[in-house]
Amino acid sequence: MDNISFQYPAWYLLLCLACGALYAALLYLRPGALKDQPARLRLGLAVLRFLAVSLIAVLLLEPLLRRIATEVQKPVIVLARDASESVGNALGDEKSSFLERWERLAEGLSEDFEVKPYSFGEGVRPGLDTAFSDKETDIAEALAGIYSLYSGQNLGAVVLASDGIYNKGSNPLYAVSGLNAPLYSVALGDTTPQRDLLVKRVFHNRIVYLGDRFSIQVDVLAENANGARSTLRVYQVSEGGQRLLKEEAVVVNSNRFFETREFILDAPAAGVQRYRVELARIEGESNPVNNRQEIFIDVLDARQKILVLANAPHPDVTAFKQALVGNKNYEVTTAYANDFSERIEAFDFVVLHNLPSARFDLGPIFQSLQEKSIPHLFVAGSQVNFSRFNERQGLVSINNRGGSVNQVQGYWADGFGLFKISDELRSALPGFSPLTAVFGEFTPGAAGAPLLLQRIGKIDTDYPLLAMGEENGVKKGVLCAEGVWKWRLFDYLQHQNHDLFDELIGKMVQYLSVKDDKRRFRVNLPENIFDENEPVAFDAELYNRSFELINEPEAALTVEEEGGKSYDFTFNRSGSTYRLNAGVLPVGNYNFLATTSFGGERFEYQGRFSIQPVQLESFETTADHGALALLSEKYGGELLYPDGIAGLPEKIRSRETVKPVIYETALTHPALNFKWLFGLILLLLGAEWAIRRYKGAY
Known part of the structure; x- marks a missing residue:
């Protein structure tokens, strides 16, 4: 229904009409106006002018047109169907028959209701998925998603088709969904427990280190299989096949059997390793698919190869090695300059003890250290050729005066911030036994940051004892004395362990050996192992020579499976x-x-990753119709079976709460928005002008 309202008193309309009448009278009805024309013509022209002027005056009052719009909203019926693998396996040959019934249900409801079909499993999505390929089932999320979408609408009922098995999310009976509509559950699957033996869970670390031994724990479950015998085997799977690692006999001694087995395995090779845990099938088993699980473990080769290269045998060599071998991430090699034949590029960090010396200049080795950006630490004792030493590094310049030596202790330099020192080491080290340093001048270079300064006798000097820094892109360190073996022995004498000495050496090596990633093109993955239902996403960065991020050129990626x-x-x-x-x-x-x-x-940029299977849907195959019945009872619905789907539309129609909702909305529009009124005014004025022109009355 429409009506008109004004923002001014209604009697203003009389003024509008009076204005139109006055305008028309003055123009056409006054004495002498168009006296040569017939009276009927003048009256007609007066009426046209009266209508046009009155309408213009009325529009100036800004009248409003108010309309009441009525909308009838049908009840929404949500059809939610479980699209998980367990439901697909349970339906088996009856799948097509069930899908036909489900389609007829949607058609029967669409006559009186607005039908919204959804599928759920790993998540909730619109439409009906007929593949039944979801690897997980989350019923609680399905109900919560329906509530969030239709909580403010006329939700009539929810029809949920499922086997009642959930393996993701919370228990739907206790989940707070806020659903305020009856829920009809269509029970699928078989509730009869079958004879089944399965690998329920495998617990393991996702990451282990090369050379370590690691544990995997296997939960074995059996249903209705008392007296059965099987074998539990662990295989390592590779492109060339599978290799048996461990096996144990499993004897089932009850119809509700559960047991946990543990296997200790070695990590002999780096990279993502694939393992298969498998139970041999027993006679009469209904579901052999869940007898096997595959796991992926990322074996990291985090070990750094460290070389302690000395001019000659010295107890410091052993002290360095013993301080580092306790760290499983380090592989320490000791060698002497006279018989060293390995490639220096094979090592990640090098300790150079009394090198370069008068006998061994090691020019090619130092050139490779610089070219390959291999960090290294100098231990500058009395056998060093200091002219060559000063050429090889710029952290500390040593001017040796004769063959004399000083016994020096270390004290902490102020402002060192390359790494942190524990309070115990900070307080104990100044009291450690003196080291042996050559007699001369020690001048710090611009690239070096001193950690320790020399204390000669009772005099604190500004001569560096231990300095570290980065020079031409290579991290270097200089210990300006030899005899650190005495520090190791003194630490044990005072504390019955080598913890403080090992901390100092470990912190030095850790700082110097950590390499910055200066590659200009990098690709990052959030993880190395993905689930089979998880998308694999890559991020890449490209830098110009000033290390500014750019992405102007195209970047391509090729992913190759093991099979080719x-x-x-x-x-x-x-x-x-x-x-x-x-x-x-x-x-x-x-x-x-x-x-x-x-x-x-x-x-x-090259890399590796692995995709591991998700087998949750094969672990629990016995349908839980009791949970569905409780769920329907909670929300005021009822439990149905596929044969009863045909009568569901009538059940829903018979409910008093499932009714259409009528909405009335008042819509107000200014009359000025109606363009046809301006057309009418133009028509009136145009007709008046045309008649006057035709009759020759200008």
Whole structure:
């Protein structure tokens, strides 16, 4: 229904009409106006002018048109169907029959209701998924998602088709969904416990270190299999097949059997290793799929190869080695300059004891250390050739005066901030036994940051004893004395352990050996092991020579599976970096190669990752219709079986609460918004002008 209202008193309309009448009378009805024309013509022209002027005056009062709009909203019926693997396996050959019934249910409800179909499993999504391929089931999230979407609408009922098994999220009976509509559960699957033997869970660390021994714990579960015998085996899986690592007999002694077995395995090779835990099938077993689980463990080769290279045998060599071998991330090698034949590039960090010396200049080795950016530590004792030593590093310049030596202790320099020192070491080290330093001048260089200064006798000097820093992109350290073996022995004498000495050497080596990633093209993965239902996403960064982020050139990525199948992708630009979502990939180990070119240079980045299977849906195969019944009771619905789907539309229609909702909305529009009124005014004025022109009355 429409009505008109004004922002001014209604009697103003009389003024508008009077204004129109006065205008028309003055123009056409006054004596002498168009006296040559007939009276009927003048009256008609007066009426046209009266209507036009009155309408213009009325519009100036800004009248409002108020309309009441009525909308009828049908009740919303949500059809939510479990799309997990367990439901697909339970339906089996009846899958097509069930899908036909479900479609007929939707058609029968659509006559009187607004039907909204959804599928759920790993998540909730609109539409009906017929693949039944979800690897997880989260019923609580499905109910919460329905509530969030339709809590403010006329939600009539929810029809939930599931087997009642959930393996993700919280228990739907106790989840707070706020659902205020009846829930009808359609029970799928078989509630009869079957004879089944399964690997329920495998507990393991996702990351272990190369050479370590690690544990995996296997939970073995059996249903209705009392007296059965099986064998639990652990395999290592590779491209060439599988290799048996461990096996144990399993004897089931009850119908509700549960046992945990532990296996200790070695980590002999770096990279992501794939293992298979498998139970031999027993006679009459209904579901052999859950007899096997595969796990992926990332074996890190975090060990750094450290070389202690000495001019000649010295107890310091052993002291350095013993301080470092306790760290499982270090592989320590000792050698002497006269018989060293290995490639220096094979090491990540080098300790140079009394080198370069008069006998061994080691020019090629120092050149490789600089070219390959291998960090190193000088221990400058009495056998060092100091002219060569000063050429090899710029942290400390030593001017040796003759063959004399000084016994020096160390005290802490102010302002050192390259790494932290414990309070125990800070207070104890100044009292350690003196080291032997050559007699001469020690001048700190611009690249060096002194950690320890020399105390000669009772005099604190500003001569560096231990300095570290970075020079030409290579981290270096200088210990301006020899005899650190005495510090190790003194530490044990005072504290019955070597903890403080090991801390000092360990902190030095850790700072010097950690390399900055200066590659100009890098690719990052959030993790190395993904679930099979998880998309694999890559981030990439490209830097110019000033190490500024750029992404002008195209960047490509090739992912290759162990079996040889490859996938080619192109990165998307995101801000000043690159991003790529490669989607979901099959289970297995993968190598990837990212490439790009910029400024005439080609950049490559290689890496590895693995996809592990998600087998939750095969662990629990006995349907839980009791949970569905309780869920329907909680929300005022009832439990149905697939045969009863046909009668569900009538059940829903018979409920008093499932009714349409009528909404009335008042809509107000200014009359000035109606363009046809301006057309009418133009028509009136145009007709008046045309008649006057036609009759020759101007």
